[in-house]
Amino acid sequence: MKVGQKYKVRSWDDMEREFGTAQTGGETYIPCLAFFVKDMCRFCGKEYRIKAIYDPVNNIYDLETITGDEDENRELLYFCWDEVMLIPIAGKLEIMIKERRKMYRYYDKKNNFVETFNPETGFYIRSDDLTTGKEPFMRNFPALLDIGVMGHCVHGASGLCIQSGVQCYQNGLHTQEPNMSLENFKRIVNECKGKTFQFALGGRGDVDQHENFEEILKYCCSQGIVPNFTSSGLGFNEKIVSLCKEYCGAVAISWYRSEYTGKAIDMLVSAGVTTNIHYVLGRNSIDEAIEHLQQEDFPDGINAVIFLLHKPVGLGTQANVLSPDDERVKEFFSLIDKHDYKFQIGFDSCSVPGLLNFTEEILNSTLEPCEGARFSGYITSDMKMLPCSFDNQELKWAVDLNEHTIQEAWDSDVFDDFRSHFKNSCRGCSRQCDCLGGCPIRREIVLCTKEEKDLC
Numbered sequence: 208m209k210v211g212q213k214y215k216v217r218s219w220d221d222m223e224r225e226f227g228t229a230q231t232g233g234e235t236y237i238p239c240l241a242f243f244v245k246d247m248c249r250f251c252g253k254e255y256r257i258k259a260i261y262d263p264v265n266n267i268y269d270l271e272t273i274t275g276d277e278d279e280n281r282e283l284l285y286f287c288w289d290e291v292m293l294i295p296i297a298g299k300l301e302i303m304i305k306e307r308r309k310m311y312r313y314y315d316k317k318n319n320f321v322e323t324f325n326p327e328t329g330f331y332i333r334s335d336d337l338t339t340g341k342e343p344f345m346r347n348f349p350a351l352l353d354i355g356v357m358g359h360c361v362h363g364a365s366g367l368c369i370q371s372g373v374q375c376y377q378n379g380l381h382t383q384e385p386n387m388s389l390e391n392f393k394r395i396v397n398e399c400k401g402k403t404f405q406f407a408l409g410g411r412g413d414v415d416q417h418e419n420f421e422e423i424l425k426y427c428c429s430q431g432i433v434p435n436f437t438s439s440g441l442g443f444n445e446k447i448v449s450l451c452k453e454y455c456g457a458v459a460i461s462w463y464r465s466e467y468t469g470k471a472i473d474m475l476v477s478a479g480v481t482t483n484i485h486y487v488l489g490r491n492s493i494d495e496a497i498e499h500l501q502q503e504d505f506p507d508g509i510n511a512v513i514f515l516l517h518k519p520v521g522l523g524t525q526a527n528v529l530s531p532d533d534e535r536v537k538e539f540f541s542l543i544d545k546h547d548y549k550f551q552i553g554f555d556s557c558s559v560p561g562l563l564n565f566t567e568e569i570l571n572s573t574l575e576p577c578e579g580a581r582f583s584g585y586i587t588s589d590m591k592m593l594p595c596s597f598d599n600q601e602l603k604w605a606v607d608l609n610e611h612t613i614q615e616a617w618d619s620d621v622f623d624d625f626r627s628h629f630k631n632s633c634r635g636c637s638r639q640c641d642c643l644g645g646c647p648i649r650r651e652i653v654l655c656t657k658e659e660k661d662l663c
Contacts, residue, residue, distance in 0.1 A: 211256055212257050212295070239289050239292055240334045326404070348617060353585040354408050360377070361412065363379025363380050375523070378411070379411050384411065401431070443471040457481040457483055458475055458483070476508035482508070493535050510550065531655060536565065544568045556575055592611075592617075633657070
């Protein structure tokens with residue numbers, strides 16, 4: 208939506224059918240991104256134009272009359288107008304309505320916020336608390352689940368990961384466990400239907416090598432959940448690529464500096480699959496990352512390069528952990544800060560402290576600190592639910608789903624203990640609300656030099 212474009216305010220009944228209603232303080236409203244109260248009904252069916260973009264992050268607008276009625280213009284300014292309250296007067300109305308109906312919306316009544324997710328594009332936005340205007344701390348059920356469907360890894364067992372310099376945090380070289388059963392996977396899907404937007408499929412091995420890979424993708428989609436996954440690309444073939452094209456939101460190929468890495472990327476890009484590169488960033492790989500960014504020579508056609516901090520878990524060594532005092536860290540983030548690339552750049556939430564400390568141009572509102580036990584969780588191949596997959600070795604915060612539901616795990620004292628870190632960490636730091644203290648599991652990876660870092 209642009210300033211000057213003309214729109215009509217939708218009717219209360221039309222929006223109620225799409226979003227339902229909620230109540231706060233005895234007042235009934237429609238939980239859009241900005242909430243639509245009864246007092247706004249006097250504008251329904253009338254035509255206005257966009258006067259200004261009030262909040263570009265949450266797509267909130269100021270409206271004005273087409274006739275120039277000053278009294279009505281003043282009344283309009285009392286309210287916030289979001290994109291779902293409006294339909295265009297002219298243009299491709301049918302297309303816009305069709306696109307809008309693809310959007311998934313979730314109203315978290317417990318925490319009083321609204322989410323919008325487009326399964327076609329991956330676009331996701333979360334409102335502030337509809338009462339307080341503050342950033343929600345958590346969700347009443349995970350919006351994203353990392354499902355470790357793989358219990359063993361052919362690629363890891365071969366030693367190819369180690370040869371490429373990637374130290375597997377899942378200990379894939381030594382650990383051989385059964386893959387998640389299709390029955391258990393379907394149970395997870397059934398518990399998440401209508402509440403969880405996406406699954407990140409992974410675990411100890413390449414998901415595309417799971418014996419029920421096709422059934423897993425199909426069942427996700429049949430229940431309205433978007434599947435995404437990461438692979439080494441070692442076993443890729445045309446059948447796998449075809450399934451990715453039909454069912455997946457995006458596919459990430461881990462950067463293994465090998466012929467099969469490049470082949471898998473080429474196959475996915477050629478098929479029109481949204482393709483990302485997952486690049487593990489440690490002391491042994493940061494020089495290469497800097498060089499690739501300087502030369503912009505990552506493969507053509509990729510959607511994004513996602514940088515993942517090396518974690519000293521599983522085969523991951525302490526010696527490979529990046530230090531905030533390393534000059535190469537500063538150089539790396541300066542390249543992120545100062546350059547535009549032909550591909551997008553992304554990071555895992557573990558990198559947020561580094562982005563806050565070493566960049567100046569990136570908006571804080573675009574950063575998402577650790578979501579573990581707040582908006583996301585992880586489930587192992589043997590049905591243990593954790594706030595984060597980096598706890599897969601020690602299982603300090605594990606809840607057994609063979610005995611509990613996902614909701615019970617989410618509401619458990621175990622998960623609350625994990626969340627307490629975000630509330631109590633780095634006391635006295637002015638940036639605490641931006642990074643929430645960084646990783647609760649491996650404090651040594653937090654790219655921060657502030658004294659408050661260890662006051663937990």
